[in-house]
Structures are given as C-alpha cells and as structure tokens.
Amino acid sequence: MxxxxxxxxxxxxxxxxxxxxxxxxxxxxxxxxxxxxxxxxxxxxxxxxxxxxxxxxxxxxxxxxxxxxxxxxxxxxxxxxxxxxxxxxxxxxxxxxxxxxxxxxxxxxxxxxxxxxxxxxxxxxxxxxxxxxxxxxxxxxxxxxxxxxYVDGALIACGFGTAYEGLLRTGVGGRDDLLVVGLGPVGLAAAMIARGLGATRVLGVERSAERAAHARSLGLFDEVLTAADGVAEALDEATGGRGCSVTMDCSGSAAGRSVAIRGAAEWGRVSLVGEGGRLETEVSDLLLHRQLTLYASWVTSLQAMEELAFRLVRWGAxxxxxxxxxxxxxxxxxxxxxxxxxxxxxxxxxxxxxx
CATH class of the missing domain: 3.90.180.10 (Medium-chain alcohol dehydrogenases, catalytic domain)
Incomplete structure (x- = not known):
C-alpha cells in the first residue's frame, strides 16, 4: 500500500x-x-x-x-x-x-x-x-x-474564477471604471481581470496597511485608498464626485459593501462576491434613486473557468x-x-x- x-x-x-x-x-x-x-x-x-x-x-x-x-x-x-x-x-x-x-x-x-x-x-x-x-x-x-x-492554475481554481464571474455579471468593459473593495486575493484578481477586460480605470479600497501596500506594488490599480472614516470623501475626490460605473465588494463585510454601494455612479452596477457578513443599506437614496443594479455571484461555472484560463494567456497575465x-x-x-x-x-x- x-x-x-x-x-x-x-x-x-x-x-x-x-x-x-x-x-x-x-x-x-x-x-x-x-x-x-x-x-x-x-x-x-x-x-x-x-x-x-x-x-x-x-x-x-x-x-x-x-x-x-x-x-x-x-x-x-x-x-x-x-x-x-x-x-x-x-x-x-x-x-x-x-x-x-x-x-x-x-x-x-x-x-x-x-x-x-x-x-x-x-x-x-x-x-x-x-x-x-x-x-x-x-x-x-x-x-x-x-x-x-501550477500556482497560476491553483489561483484560477477558485479566487480568479470567483472574480471573473462577478465581473462578467456586470458586463464590465472599455467604457467602465471599476472600484474594488477589499484587496485580498479575490480583490487583486478582480483588478487583474478587469484590466484584461478593458476597464479604463481601477480603484481599490483596503483597510489593511500591508495589503494596501502589496496592492500598490502590483501596478494593477490607478489608486488605492485606505478604508477609514473619510473614504467616501476620498472616493468622491478620486472620481470627481461621479462614482464608478462598476463596483465590487470582495471584503465580505457590511462596511465594505456599504463602500461599494456608496462608491457606485448613477445607473451603476454593484457586484457582491465576498462571503459572510450582512448587507446593510439605505434603500431609497442609495439604491432606488440612483438606479443601481446589484449582482450576487458565487464562484463560477466550469465553462467560464476554462475560458478564463485561456484569456489570461492572451492577456499575458x-x-x-x-x-x-x-x-x-x-x-x-x-x-x-x-x-x-x-x-x-x-x-x-x-x-x-x-x-
């Protein structure tokens, strides 16, 4: 044996x-x-x-x-x-x-x-x-x-597949800017994939100083903001008060999801992929009156995972x-x-x- x-x-x-x-x-x-x-x-x-x-x-x-x-x-x-x-x-x-x-x-x-x-x-x-x-x-x-x-493959097997599916649901592309909240492995994957899909600008929000520094070192983000009391004002300044057409929460926290919703532009699309926690939001002013669309996504499909692997090769990612x-x-x-x-x-x- x-x-x-x-x-x-x-x-x-x-x-x-x-x-x-x-x-x-x-x-x-x-x-x-x-x-x-x-x-x-x-x-x-x-x-x-x-x-x-x-x-x-x-x-x-x-x-x-x-x-x-x-x-x-x-x-x-x-x-x-x-x-x-x-x-x-x-x-x-x-x-x-x-x-x-x-x-x-x-x-x-x-x-x-x-x-x-x-x-x-x-x-x-x-x-x-x-x-x-x-x-x-x-x-x-x-x-x-x-x-x-093989390490590339291990990342595609879950985190990259999760980020890819969440972005596909929003239809992110060359007309969009993206805000990613929570820059752990899935959030970083979202930024890399969004670049391949053609997003014009990628912003990030992260509360951990070490993770924020790591994200900045990768060159995937145009700007990485610290999750703190003034993050809403910092996002307004970074986007000229308009917000981002697509936002994604990878933090899995109520606070992170609130930032993703608050940071979305009018008629924006919000993707929720972070596991756990709660969603707590004011409905009328933040969701209805700004015409937001929320997408909830869990992992990805077998076909999309295979598609992603070959797309990453084409993108040189x-x-x-x-x-x-x-x-x-x-x-x-x-x-x-x-x-x-x-x-x-x-x-x-x-x-x-x-x-």
Missing amino acids: TTMKGVFLPGDFTAVLRDVEVPTPGPGQLLVRVGASGICGSDLSYIYRGHKTHVGQEGPAYKGVVAGHEPSGQVVETGPGCRRFGVGDRVIVYHISGCGRCSNCRRGHMISCSDPERRSAYGWQRDGGHAEYILVEESTAVPLPDELS SPQRLVTDVLPLEQADEAYRLADSGRTGKVCLVPSLDR
Missing part, C-alpha cells in the same frame, strides 16, 4: 499533516499529482477557525477529509472511460463535483448542484488538494495551458504575481497562520518546492 502526506484541519486554528493512502482512479476518474494548492478565505472562516454549518444543512460542512479546494497538477493515471484527459495532461480542478443531471450542473454551475446526495466539494466533503495526489472526477477537470504555472508565500506541505500549519493573519497576499502549498 502506497501512502502520501495530506493536510487536515481539526478546526482549532491548526493544520495537521497525516499519512493517507494514495487513491486508485475508478471509472471516469483521474489521479492527479498536485502541483500547487491554494488556501482560500472560505476555508479559514468555515473550517480552520472552527467547523461551521451552512444554513439549511445538518452538521458541519467539513467532513474531516484532506483539505484544499484550489488544486492544479498533472494527470498520472486514468480510470476506465476517461475520454478528454490522459496521462501527462496539466489540469485545474473545479472544486465541486455535482450530480451532472440537474439544471445547474448541466449549465456548468456545479457549485449550485441541487442534489445534496451527489454534490461534494474537494477539501470539504471529499479529499482535496493539500496532498501529493488528488483523485478527481474527469468532469471537474479544466485544461491548464502550458503558458501558466500571470495570477502567480499575486502570491506572497509558497510553502511545502510540511509547513502547512505555518502557511495557514500566514493566510489567517490577513496581512499577506495569496498563500499556496506545494508538495515539494523543487517541482
């Missing part, structure tokens, strides 16, 4: 490395050697700090499996019936396996699979990417272009630029502490730093 190292999250602010069996692919499955696996903010809030239950579900969402829902890697073995991918192919793993039959799955939105018995998320209900190998349903694999690294820390599996506990500090950019795990 061959074993490998895998990372588990007990829910007490620690990450634990254990020996697990290397799986064997069954019908329609791929065994993927993990090249990189990202640490996501939703894992921090729902698993790492304590095992939380989603509304309407019984028991914690995390089922004690190998963690990590942002993997990319290379196929090393295929099970019977696989048709699209073969040994040697580089793939991104869409992080939900669905029933494949409901309307959401048939549209590629496995994230919203309506069959609770068949829907399973990598790193939550089935073994994820914080390991040397991951067993993947072929239907959840997305091609990773040769021009992109590298998601890996947003990463501040890459650590081996053996340092998973340190990696999670770094990510949970909120002071860094993206943190990724790799099975071995020489790969």
Whole structure:
C-alpha cells in the first residue's frame, strides 16, 4: 500500500499533516499529482477557525477529509472511460463535483448542484488538494495551458474564477471604471481581470496597511485608498464626485459593501462576491434613486473557468504575481497562520518546492 502526506484541519486554528493512502482512479476518474494548492478565505472562516454549518444543512460542512479546494497538477493515471484527459495532461480542478443531471450542473454551475446526495466539494466533503495526489472526477477537470504555472492554475481554481464571474455579471468593459473593495486575493484578481477586460480605470479600497501596500506594488490599480472614516470623501475626490460605473465588494463585510454601494455612479452596477457578513443599506437614496443594479455571484461555472484560463494567456497575465508565500506541505500549519493573519497576499502549498 502506497501512502502520501495530506493536510487536515481539526478546526482549532491548526493544520495537521497525516499519512493517507494514495487513491486508485475508478471509472471516469483521474489521479492527479498536485502541483500547487491554494488556501482560500472560505476555508479559514468555515473550517480552520472552527467547523461551521451552512444554513439549511445538518452538521458541519467539513467532513474531516484532506483539505484544499484550489488544486492544479498533472494527470498520472486514468480510470476506465476517461475520454478528454490522459496521462501527462496539466489540469485545474473545479472544486465541486455535482450530480451532472440537474439544471445547474448541466449549465456548468456545479457549485449550485441541487442534489445534496451527489454534490461534494474537494477539501470539504471529499479529499482535496493539500496532498501529493488528488483523485478527481474527469468532469471537474479544466485544461491548464502550458503558458501558466501550477500556482497560476491553483489561483484560477477558485479566487480568479470567483472574480471573473462577478465581473462578467456586470458586463464590465472599455467604457467602465471599476472600484474594488477589499484587496485580498479575490480583490487583486478582480483588478487583474478587469484590466484584461478593458476597464479604463481601477480603484481599490483596503483597510489593511500591508495589503494596501502589496496592492500598490502590483501596478494593477490607478489608486488605492485606505478604508477609514473619510473614504467616501476620498472616493468622491478620486472620481470627481461621479462614482464608478462598476463596483465590487470582495471584503465580505457590511462596511465594505456599504463602500461599494456608496462608491457606485448613477445607473451603476454593484457586484457582491465576498462571503459572510450582512448587507446593510439605505434603500431609497442609495439604491432606488440612483438606479443601481446589484449582482450576487458565487464562484463560477466550469465553462467560464476554462475560458478564463485561456484569456489570461492572451492577456499575458500571470495570477502567480499575486502570491506572497509558497510553502511545502510540511509547513502547512505555518502557511495557514500566514493566510489567517490577513496581512499577506495569496498563500499556496506545494508538495515539494523543487517541482
């Protein structure tokens, strides 16, 4: 029996490395050697700090499996019936396996699979990417272009896909300026993607001094403002009092969402992608009288993730630029502490730093 190292999250602010069996692919499955696996903010809030239950579900969402829902890697073995991918192919793993039959799955939105018995998320209900190998349903694999690294692929697997979908809903393009609130990994991804989509100007708002400095260093923003008492006035000054035609909240906080709504121009479009928290707003003056449209978006579709990967290549954009820390599996506990500090950019795990 061959074993490998895998990372588990007990829910007490620690990450634990254990020996697990290397799986064997069954019908329609791929065994993927993990090249990189990202640490996501939703894992921090729902698993790492304590095992939380989603509304309407019984028991914690995390089922004690190998963690990590942002993997990319290379196929090393295929099970019977696989048709699209073969040994040697580089793939991104869409992080939900669905029933494949409901309307959401048939549209590629496995994230919203309506069959609770068949829907399973990598790193939550089935073994994820914080390991040397991951067993993947072929239907959840997305091609990773040769021009992109495994770290690039890990970022596309969740954060970049989330930002892309949120921007697509608003139709952002060459006639738009964009305000991004919350400059963690998803907010930074939104800025990079918006540049590719043609946004004329990108502004950012961030409360963490370290994250604001990191955002400025990337050259993706025309201006980064500090989230403070005077941020509304600073936005008015930066936009000539007009606001931005598109705004996106990636903070997941009531205060951040208020800034995104307040910073939108008349007839503006507001995209909400940050998980958690509440939405608290005055309706008439801020929403109705300014004719705003609000979009709520959760992750992205399988097709859009594949489209994004190839668009990033055409744009010459590298998601890996947003990463501040890459650590081996053996340092998973340190990696999670770094990510949970909120002071860094993206943190990724790799099975071995020489790969």
